[in-house]
Amino acid sequence: MTSNSSHNGAHGQHSGHRSGQSSLNSYLKGFVLSLILTAIPFWLVMGNVIESKTVTIAAIMILGGIQMVVHMIYFLHMNSRSEGGWTMMALIFTIVILLIVLVGSLWVMYHLNTNMMPMSPEMMKNMP
Secondary structure: HHHHHHHHHHHHHHHHHHHHHHHHHHHHHHHHHHHHHHHHHHHHHHOOOOOHHHHHHHHHHHHHHHHHHHHHHHHOOOOOOOHHHHHHHHHHHHHHHHHHHHHHHHHHHHHHHHOOOOOHHHHHHHOO
């Protein structure tokens, strides 16, 4: 009888260890994907890979949206099965916030670019 109880205890510990390792693997996958999704836009801008600035901006915005989804899945553990539908409500809220941030950022950057005073090379030399 003692051997059965010790066997069950060992099995319980092994199961908990497995769950922790699966969580660690999930975090590592999310981390690697986040690094890749950060490096690609950096490379697109610094390497001047795409000639059109509009296409570059669109690619960066799309990759940023994908990165938010990666964070939601791998770090916040959001899926369709958990918490009886509250996760879907959080997903909808996140998408709305994402759209507000992306459209608002583009709007602000466009208007800043449009309303900035152009500088000549001589003016740039005199800048502090």
